Amino acid sequence: MVNRQIQLAQYPDGIPTEQDFRMVDSPRPVPEAEQVLCRTRWLSLDPYMRSQIAGRHLSGSVGPGDVMRGETVSEVVESGSPAFKAGELVRCMGGWQQWSLHDAGELSAVHPGIQPPSYALSLLGMTGLTAWAGMVWQAGVQAGDRVLIPAVTGGVGAAAAQFCRLRGAAVIGLAGGPEKCRHAVQELGVSACIDRHAEDIPARLSELFPDGIDVYFDLVGGELLTQASERLALHGRVVLCGLMSEYNQAQRAPGPPPGFWIRARAVVTGLVVYDYEDRREEFVRQCLPDLEAGRLRQREDLSHGLDSAPAAFCRLMRGENFGKVIVALD
Numbered sequence: 209m210v211n212r213q214i215q216l217a218q219y220p221d222g223i224p225t226e227q228d229f230r231m232v233d234s235p236r237p238v239p240e241a242e243q244v245l246c247r248t249r250w251l252s253l254d255p256y257m258r259s260q261i262a263g264r265h266l267s268g269s270v271g272p273g274d275v276m277r278g279e280t281v282s283e284v285v286e287s288g289s290p291a292f293k294a295g296e297l298v299r300c301m302g303g304w305q306q307w308s309l310h311d312a313g314e315l316s317a318v319h320p321g322i323q324p325p326s327y328a329l330s331l332l333g334m335t336g337l338t339a340w341a342g343m344v345w346q347a348g349v350q351a352g353d354r355v356l357i358p359a360v361t362g363g364v365g366a367a368a369a370q371f372c373r374l375r376g377a378a379v380i381g382l383a384g385g386p387e388k389c390r391h392a393v394q395e396l397g398v399s400a401c402i403d404r405h406a407e408d409i410p411a412r413l414s415e416l417f418p419d420g421i422d423v424y425f426d427l428v429g430g431e432l433l434t435q436a437s438e439r440l441a442l443h444g445r446v447v448l449c450g451l452m453s454e455y456n457q458a459q460r461a462p463g464p465p466p467g468f469w470i471r472a473r474a475v476v477t478g479l480v481v482y483d484y485e486d487r488r489e490e491f492v493r494q495c496l497p498d499l500e501a502g503r504l505r506q507r508e509d510l511s512h513g514l515d516s517a518p519a520a521f522c523r524l525m526r527g528e529n530f531g532k533v534i535v536a537l538d
């Protein structure tokens with residue numbers, strides 16, 4: 209009758225370490241009338257959690273003593289709601305814990321076509337929806353576009369690269385290390401992948417985009433945003449989505465000179481995936497056939513057991529994950 213949970217133990221200094229988290233055992237929650245008791249099956253680990261810890265995320269903050277928040281695919285164990293029955297899989301904010309209690313309105317049924325169900329947290333979940341909203345709805349990527357995507361083997365990046373490729377665009381990726389770059393070319397179908405640890409990025413961008421970048425999906429911020437903005441083609445689009453290069457830092461980085469965007473007559477948009485929640489079903493409907501036909505793939509950076517979550521999250525924040533970071537609970 210125990211609920212194992214992971215709390216933030218202390219604020220990290222820079223990149224988080226495992227000592228910043230602690231495991232606690234609490235009593236398993238007991239549902240009241242109409243509540244739904246869920247057992248966590250898969251937990252999604254995402255960079256926004258670092259921003260919640262820093263108190264800089266629009267979804268709110270997490271402090272020492274708080275259970276870490278997170279989206280999960282969970283199994284309904286007891287239900288006081290006619291909308292859900294025991295055994296059903298649901299998507300919810302279950303958090304870094306074995307058990308969670310919800311009102312029915314906080315739960316969404318996992319589409320039975322999403323297999324394995326953990327993909328409801330990745331390719332056909334939040335990271336996929338982010339990629340679709342950025343590349344399809346905001347940038348309007350189409351055949352012939354030359355697209356640059358950093359962190360291209362990660363959750364959002366890999367989904368974005370595949371969506372662009374299926375629309376006939378040419379994608380150049382960036383990734384950390386030769387193994388990730390090989391995967392990007394061979395499995396995700398990008399035309400070329402720049403190893404951000406080993407190559408001269410500005411020189412490679414100039415070489416690979418002789419006529420400029422049509423679409424830049426900014427998942428990292430920092431110097432790359434400036435380098436990509438400087439090389440935009442006329443009417444280029446920049447989708448500002450994430451700041452991987454600065455989440456571990458106390459100071460915010462300065463941006464590129466606006467002249468780069470004026471010269472290109474660029475369209476620069478900010479993306480918050482929560483704004484697209486009411487279009488999630490439309491996105492799943494569009495992508496499910498491609499998943500079922502094997503045209504879309506998801507590499508998961510999977511670890512097992514709740515106790516593996518702090519180490520997996522620290523690896524993510526060091527940029528060492530290879531694929532969407534998921535924790536499978538027993």
Ligand SMILES: NC(=O)c1ccc[n+]([C@@H]2O[C@H](COP(=O)([O-])OP(=O)(O)OC[C@H]3O[C@@H](n4cnc5c(N)ncnc54)[C@H](OP(=O)(O)O)[C@@H]3O)[C@@H](O)[C@H]2O)c1
Binds near residue numbers: 256364384451531
């Ligand atoms: N705006 C929104 O609504 C929204 C929604 C979801 C995600 N996001 C953002 O999208 C980005 C990608 O998220 P994700 O969940 O898919 O993560 P992810 O790509 O699976 O993991 C992050 C990756 O970023 C790369 N990276 C690049 N520069 C880095 C640096 N300086 N330090 C550490 N890592 C670095 C690393 O890959 P390489 O080593 O291979 O480069 C790392 O594996 C994040 O910025 C996230 O906050 C935004």
